[in-house]
Amino acid sequence: MSPSIPEAIFERHLRLIAARDVEALASQYHDDALLLRGDRAIRGRDALREHFGTWLASGPSLEVASAHAADDVLSYQATVTVADEPVREYGVLFARGERIARHVTGMFPVASGEGRRRSGVHVDLEPYSAWTPHAVPDPRNAGRETIGPVLLEIVSAEGPILAERAYRLYIKASGGKALTSIARAPLSGSTFRLRNAGAIDFEEGSEVLRPAGTPEVRVRELGPRALDEVPLREVAELMRRLRAAGATELPRAVLDAYGLVRMTAKAEDFLAQAEQVSLTDL
Known part of the structure; x- marks a missing residue:
């Protein structure tokens, strides 16, 4: 929910x-x-x-x-x-x-002894650098020479970034409301052309885009992202660091680190996946 x-x-x-x-x-x-x-x-x-x-x-x-x-x-x-x-x-x-x-x-x-952090567990997070939206053409009729540079802007600002988030940022900036299959096709095509040109990296089958030559995982503040817009391996690495710092209830510790309050069923499922990944080698 x-x-x-x-x-x-x-x-x-x-x-x-x-x-x-x-x-x-x-x-x-x-x-x-x-x-x-x-x-x-x-x-x-x-x-x-x-x-x-x-x-x-x-x-x-x-x-x-x-x-x-x-x-x-x-x-x-x-x-x-x-x-x-x-x-x-x-x-x-x-x-x-x-x-x-x-x-x-x-x-x-607050009475004496109250109001302190329950776990005292803290890890440093990199600041999140968000892309600054500006008017862009509709991807359904824009040429590849227009779509590619904008996608590169988004990935350069926010990478590693889920392709889904990058495409939605583009769609919203173009005045669209939904990422349809018709709009997705030229965006996806431009993503592959950027990789072939050596501008961005992503592994085959991966949904995470990043500027070429940059780390696959960066542990950052949540920023403007929803929890499910954070790459799974980024959350898994955050869990590793929280565990090393002494946290035991990792899903709740992640929410605390991100400044989130509500543990929804969707968040619980996502964090359970991340915890499994955190137990394996990247």
């Missing part, structure tokens, strides 16, 4: 906090959104941008204890730590469409 809209919003919210991305964090809110805190009300995206800029500059870390969603509402409990001082945050997000219309939070002191 896919996450609900408020769950997806919240998971991205956590990733953007970890990435210290003020602009993207503010853009999660509607222009007329209200953030109601215990000490003040902050209304409108410009005021929110200023608030988040100041808050993120303090270097906060956030650990979610629980999150529950129904309809367009999500409630959560988390521990927010700034300068080694944890406080308990209780919050409610009200979604309107795919953005936040209202966000209510309350902060309370």
Whole structure:
């Protein structure tokens, strides 16, 4: 089951906090959104941008204890730590469409011994470099001389990247909504031509594209990807590193590392596959 809209919003919210991305964090809110805190009300995206800029500059870390969603509402409990001082945050997000219309939070002191990381397990992740979308021609009628350079841009920015994600990024930038078989054919053909030209690498039967001569696996932040858009071997290598650092419940440790909250059935299946791969040699 896919996450609900408020769950997806919240998971991205956590990733953007970890990435210290003020602009993207503010853009999660509607222009007329209200953030109601215990000490003040902050209304409108410009005021929110200023608030988040100041808050993120303090270097906060956030650990979610629980999150529950129904309809367009999500409630959560988390521990927010700034300068080694944890406080308990209780919050409610009200979604309107795919953005936040209202966000209510309350902060309370944490009792001694609470609010620290449960496992203390941490591994460093490379920052994720996302492709910057721009207008591109419809792949169904664009020539190979146009499609190839754009695909190379995407792979160079985000590789190793699942071919499916690369194609969907292209389709979305072209104004399309779905990756149809008609659109896939010229994109796939351009991918093979790029490999034959020595610009990108991928093994026969592999769904993962990367710039020529670059590592097959890079362990990175989740970035704008959904969990199932992360190459399986990348997750497997993350699991190896988490295991070496002392983690025992690897699927949950991966979610924590990525700033995700909800263990869906789909995520559970995907992470079980990755755990099997992590037990074999790359």
